[in-house]
Amino acid sequence: MHPLVKILCFISVLLIISMASSAMLFSITVFSFVLTFSLKVQSFLHAVRRMRWLFLSILIIYAFGTPGELLPQFPVNFAPTYEGLRFGLIQVEKLLIALAALSLLLTSSLREQMMLGLYMLLSPFKYIGLNVERFSARLMLTLDYVEDLAAQDKSNFNFKLLDEIDGYIANLPQENIVSFQKLPFNLLDKLMLFLLSAMIVFMIYRGFA
Numbered sequence: 001m002h003p004l005v006k007i008l009c010f011i012s013v014l015l016i017i018s019m020a021s022s023a024m025l026f027s028i029t030v031f032s033f034v035l036t037f038s039l040k041v042q043s044f045l046h047a048v049r050r051m052r053w054l055f056l057s058i059l060i061i062y063a064f065g066t067p068g069e070l071l072p073q074f075p076v077n078f079a080p081t082y083e084g085l086r087f088g089l090i091q092v093e094k095l096l097i098a099l100a101a102l103s104l105l106l107t108s109s110l111r112e113q114m115m116l117g118l119y120m121l122l123s124p125f126k127y128i129g130l131n132v133e134r135f136s137a138r139l140m141l142t143l144d145y146v147e148d149l150a151a152q153d154k155s156n157f158n159f160k161l162l163d164e165i166d167g168y169i170a171n172l173p174q175e176n177i178v179s180f181q182k183l184p185f186n187l188l189d190k191l192m193l194f195l196l197s198a199m200i201v202f203m204i205y206r207g208f209a
Helices: 003-019 022-038 042-050 052-065 082-107 111-128 132-152 159-170 187-208
Strands: none
Touching: 003 022, 003 082, 003 111, 003 187, 022 082, 042 052, 042 082, 052 082, 111 132
16 A cells, blocks of 8 residues: 555544544544554554553543542542543543554554655645655654664663754765655555545544534
8 A cells, every 4th residue: 555545544543533422432442452453563552551651641630620520439538520531531542543543554664655655745735835855854864863762772762862853964964865766556546545535625624614
């Protein structure tokens, strides 16, 4: 499948979960877990483990910060609400689905292919002044730099090193060239591209209607 089609599939998933009902979100979450476990997508499991405190924080904030019916017989003077727990679980489900979709997207394509898909997706913005080539190249070099940092010594990697990325890229030798090899669309890609584009436009229209 062409990388542009994969990126559009990812965007479609994000739009779907933003409008899905609670029951539909639960079904999509279960399907995402089954799919990632069956395909042995380790990056998804690592991301979930690293973000476990974020999920717990979201659940606690919604549970105790949303007005509604209090849970009975709670052992302290304040208690979470049913509505807060429900909204918190919905937000956690949305994040889990987005993480699963992103993990599948990244593990099913090479980084160069994903940058090509991103470049093609952003190409229309060149008519309003966005330098698509420079943006795509800098993003690709940034990912390379972060991957090198993480591979050197995970115990020494911290977010302060991310401040060095812009200076690192600015000082790269001028002869370093990032090129994108265009991939042809087959018949299935063209059909999927049409259907996904129509679905995205419809969901955006429905969201603003």
